[in-house]
Amino acid sequence: GTQLGQNNAGALEAASGDTLQINDSATTNSGNIQVAGTLAVDVSAFTLIGTGTVTLAGGTIVGSASGETFHNDGNTILGTGAIADGSGHLALDNASGTIEASGGTLILDTGATVTNAGTLEVAAGATLRIDDPVIGTGGTATIGSGATLEFAASDPENVAFNSTTGKLILDHASTFSGQIVGFTGDGTLAGSDQIDLRGINYGTVHSSYNSSTG
Helix, strand or coil: CEEECCEECCEEEECCCCEEEECCCEEEECCEEEECCEEEECCCEEEEECCCEEEEEEEEEEECCCCEEEEEEECEEEEEEEECCCCCCEEEEECCCEEEEEEEEEEECCCCCEEECCEEEECCCCEEEECCCEECCCCEEEECCCCEEEECCCECCEEEECCCCCEEEECCHHHECCCEECCCECCCCCCECEEEECCCCHHHCCCCCCCCCC
């Protein structure tokens, strides 16, 4: 496959079935890297620098061997597909960039942890599913109109609803430690934001009322 160099100011593509190989420790990207195939990290630590974009068009970013880390330092990674393949080969550090699901479903499945001090976004109508525990401080997550954000493991992120029809799914609600803002709607399911607490056994939930305190 093609190799990604230390600088990209134009347009690069890993077409469906093709692999764009990363052998350098850092790349400054001010252009666009289109991935319909595979972007393969083959160094122990790779840093993507700059303000460019990586457009996932159903493609995948993977680690070629165990113990590798992808540091996103300023780029916007957006689209549909997957970051990592659940093998544990590639850890993800979204240091100061943006990872955005757009146009469909984007899955983060490193098999390790996701460190986020940047921004996780779900564009209108899209789905972002994060299968790994999220760690780090200062990171945020935003949910657009008709969009779904699912945390399948623990998460400290503050989550903001940007519209009235977003959905937040917490597979293990007891491990969520962030704040939720912008939760609103018209009182109907179709016209309101939704939070799905999948980790709660509602059969064990009890309510109480104190008449003296309301």
